[in-house]
Amino acid sequence: MKIDIQTRVFAANELAAAENRKYLDSKKLFCLNMISSPGSGKTTILSKTITDLKGKMEIAVVEGDIQTELDAQRIRNAGASAVQINTHGGCHLNAEQVAIALKKLEIKGPGLVIIENVGNLVCPSAFELGEHAKVVVLSTAEGDDKPVKYPATFAKASAVIINKIDLLGHVDFDMQRVRADITQLNPKCEIVELSARTGRQMDRWYCWLTENTVA
């Protein structure tokens, strides 16, 4: 019984995700699904990216949160179109919620749509949203054991951003261990170290974006 219901939930989600992908492709929109723990710095990375790439890349954002419009407001303050989805307790976004949000975004392709998923390193990776690639964010403050403890999420990432490198030295974080663990799970995954707060090495992320986000 449990398996039947789960299978049906996933099948309905896959259908909606395939529709989202068709819609995105028809508009020449490349779409990233951004996944991390709460507080890894997703919204800070996005705000800075929008500010720095203004005039170079068209970007719009779908914000997923349990509650509040705080993150969508931060994105709008940075100058991009943002639609907030509130899941009211739901621990991940699903493709049907994203379908509604995509229609409300003010963006003409070609461009980039970034979906900031609910802060959760577990459930979001199980639900395809129609995205072209997943980006996982890990902050140095979370510790260096996260890839081995949350392997399913890291195994599906096209890129992992290691954020808050400005805290290295103040936290226990072995960068070499993290790089090795991610590479073992996911050999093709790009790993980008940066600090969105200080702006250090953000250009490495912009390089990845420019090279990899063509719908």
Add this chain to the structure above:
Amino acid sequence: MKIDIQTRVFAANELAAAENRKYLDSKKLFCLNMISSPGSGKTTILSKTITDLKGKMEIAVVEGDIQTELDAQRIRNAGASAVQINTHGGCHLNAEQVAIALKKLEIKGPGLVIIENVGNLVCPSAFELGEHAKVVVLSTAEGDDKPVKYPATFAKASAVIINKIDLLGHVDFDMQRVRADITQLNPKCEIVELSARTGRQMDRWYCWLTENTVA
């Protein structure tokens, strides 16, 4: 249909949780359910607590993780009995898993059992495990917007530990805002600021433990 299934899942869990509570009370074991994002420092807090309270308080730990025995091993290294539950993708512990683990713990009451839930600020708060109280851990590196963004979890806490105060000054974290937001959601909640890494103000947490954990 969805509601029926959910109702049955929660009802089965509630029954198992009530059984766990009876078992704990019969052994004079006080039980805490510790909930946080990945990487907030739960295991570091527990390891330090076990070391510092050795001889003063009997403590055993149930460790919840998607995968690996890493955390249980850290607890055993600190000198306490620990049983690891691997959820293999599951984003929270349930009462039936905990029932099995409790029977395996090597602890004679009176004493304290701490359940370290899967790192996730969303789902664990919806599943009672039979605990006497919930403790939520928030690290300063996660940012000061977490109580308003994850209100259900903070609303159910008997105590919130604000960990990594050694990083204040290196991160954007308004302690007054966090205290005010938690108190608005949950006026009786105790808020304990500390750094498990440096040991600063751990005594405040030990005071709370001593005063509040009598089965």
